[in-house]
Amino acid sequence: MEALELTDKKIDEVRQGEAFSPFDNDPNKYSKKFYIESYGCAMNFSDSEIVASILQGEGFGATRNTEEADLIFINTCSIREKAEQTVRKRLTEFRKMKKEKPGMLVGVLGCMAERLKSKFLEEEKLVDLVIGPDAYRTLPGLITEAETGQKGVNVLLSREETYSDIAPVRLNSNGISAFISIMRGCNNMCSFCVVPFTRGRERSRDAHSIVNEARDLFERGYKEVTLLGQNVDSYYFTDSNHPMDKAITFAQLLEMVALVDPSLRVRFSTSHPKDITEDVLITISKYENICNYIHLPLQSGSSRVLQLMNRTYTRDWYKAKIDQIRKILPECGISSDIITGFCTETEEDHQDTLSLMEYSEYDMSYMFFYSERPGTLAARRYEDDIPEETKKRRLAEVVALQNRLSHESNKKDVGKSYKVLIEGESKKNDQEWKGRSSQNKTIVFPKADFDVQAGDYVMVKVTSCTQATLLGEIESI
Ligand code: SAH
Ligand code: SF4
Ligand code: F3S
Numbered sequence: 441m442e443a444l445e446l447t448d449k450k451i452d453e454v455r456q457g458e459a460f461s462p463f464d465n466d467p468n469k470y471s472k473k474f475y476i477e478s479y480g481c482a483m484n485f486s487d488s489e490i491v492a493s494i495l496q497g498e499g500f501g502a503t504r505n506t507e508e509a510d511l512i513f514i515n516t517c518s519i520r521e522k523a524e525q526t527v528r529k530r531l532t533e534f535r536k537m538k539k540e541k542p543g544m545l546v547g548v549l550g551c552m553a554e555r556l557k558s559k560f561l562e563e564e565k566l567v568d569l570v571i572g573p574d575a576y577r578t579l580p581g582l583i584t585e586a587e588t589g590q591k592g593v594n595v596l597l598s599r600e601e602t603y604s605d606i607a608p609v610r611l612n613s614n615g616i617s618a619f620i621s622i623m624r625g626c627n628n629m630c631s632f633c634v635v636p637f638t639r640g641r642e643r644s645r646d647a648h649s650i651v652n653e654a655r656d657l658f659e660r661g662y663k664e665v666t667l668l669g670q671n672v673d674s675y676y677f678t679d680s681n682h683p684m685d686k687a688i689t690f691a692q693l694l695e696m697v698a699l700v701d702p703s704l705r706v707r708f709s710t711s712h713p714k715d716i717t718e719d720v721l722i723t724i725s726k727y728e729n730i731c732n733y734i735h736l737p738l739q740s741g742s743s744r745v746l747q748l749m750n751r752t753y754t755r756d757w758y759k760a761k762i763d764q765i766r767k768i769l770p771e772c773g774i775s776s777d778i779i780t781g782f783c784t785e786t787e788e789d790h791q792d793t794l795s796l797m798e799y800s801e802y803d804m805s806y807m808f809f810y811s812e813r814p815g816t817l818a819a820r821r822y823e824d825d826i827p828e829e830t831k832k833r834r835l836a837e838v839v840a841l842q843n844r845l846s847h848e849s850n851k852k853d854v855g856k857s858y859k860v861l862i863e864g865e866s867k868k869n870d871q872e873w874k875g876r877s878s879q880n881k882t883i884v885f886p887k888a889d890f891d892v893q894a895g896d897y898v899m900v901k902v903t904s905c906t907q908a909t910l911l912g913e914i915e916s917i
Contacts, residue, residue, distance in 0.1 A: 470501025480517025741796030781831025
């Protein structure tokens with residue numbers, strides 16, 4: 441590989457952040473170009489930014505145009521069968537491109553790479569590289585190998601890797617909001633879920649490197665960070681260099697990040713109902729810049745199904761969590777994930793899900809029908825016995841209920857004022873801004889004559905709403 445020589449200074453600049461725009465078109469800067477496309481959860485998008493940083497350090501420039509690319513990466517998701525089908529379709533398109541440009545390399549990253557390992561190379565002959573989520577540091581060597589015609593595979597999972605020293609290159613950022621990965625892997629064994637197999641054991645990233653990343657982002661003008669993990673409430677960092685120091689919990693980490701600056705908003709995802717603590721809720725209530733918003737996936741409202749799912753909480757436990765959140769954080773937005781048609785789910789179980797959604801008054805939910813994943817506990821233990829049309833009918837009912845709940849929640853906000861972080865112009869009308877409230881609701885409002893820009897905070901009074909969006913006007917800046 442003819443990597444462009446980078447001076448130490450430049451490497452340092454890259455490691456610290458965006459010394460160059462990731463999509464710099466100057467052909468003298470980068471001898472080769474990579475294109476990366478991401479699927480799945482925020483963790484995957486965040487990982488693509490780590491991959492971009494590693495590649496840039498090796499002299500590869502990012503491009504948004506597949507035709508220009510010497511290297512094409514697809515960062516994949518295995519969570520549901522449909523997610524994998526989407527990736528396969530995309531690979532078929534890359535195969536066509538490769539026919540026209542035989543020197544181009546195609547690499548599969550992420551969860552599907554981890555799940556299928558070298559089987560991928562048998563199934564998809566065009567793929568040159570298969571790299572799992574914990575092996576991105578070995579990318580440069582594997583690319584060199586692939587350039588000589590060998591196939592490069594590394595799907596080793598790690599108990600330690602957190603990429604804590606690698607400064608992500610922000611790929612599709614608006615310059616205002618960024619993700620910060622605080623942990624990797626998952627130790628829960630929800631029976632439907634492939635993540636523990638694709639991402640390995642849970643490990644927490646050094647708290648100081650997280651705070652440094654937040655500070656660095658703030659200094660570069662970012663106004664909002666989202667702390668990411670599959671189960672953020674089980675964040676627990678012990679410093680192996682200072683074993684006598686006390687461990688840092690998620691509540692403490694939240695506080696440390698909130699203290700970076702009062703005008704830096706802090707969000708986090710995802711919380712597990714069994715692990716979110718009162719300490720976390722109290723910390724949220726203490727800091728105005730920690731957003732009043734919790735994503736608290738329910739999955740099912742039936743205790744019997746929850747047990748089969750191995751979620752380790754019951755319907756009553758979940759209700760008590762909702763009560764506790766509403767008590768400590770009365771203004772808190774709450775959202776959820778729901779699965780319909782899990783193994784053995786009866787109509788009564790399904791009704792339990794609907795009634796618990798009503799109880800929780802979710803502002804928003806991500807809703808899915810159950811998709812059996814090979815190798816998971818559910819696939820091994822239970823029959824996927826609910827007919828697809830029943831799964832889909834129940835899903836439609838869940839979606840219809842959520843639509844009503846979202847609309848009701850939005851209607852309650854009409855007449856109230858919210859502090860909104862402006863994220864940019866509204867897509868539909870360049871005379872309007874769009875932004876979000878602390879509760880994570882999108883608000884659209886006319887620019888009027890106020891001298892503000894993206895990245896500013898404004899107070900917006902909500903004047904009306906649709907099911908998905910609040911509409912308002914600037915009250916003050
Ligand atoms: N770590 C997070 C979310 C992980 S995946 C959590 O614990 O909540 C995101 C969502 O995908 C899950 O919350 C679940 O609702 C859904 N999901 C996971 N596996 C699935 C499967 N096999 N079929 C359908 N939906 C699934
Ligand atoms: Fe999957 Fe459960 Fe872990 Fe979430 S907590 S990633 S659903 S195993
Ligand atoms: Fe998908 Fe992997 Fe995330 S399976 S949801 S990309 S952790």
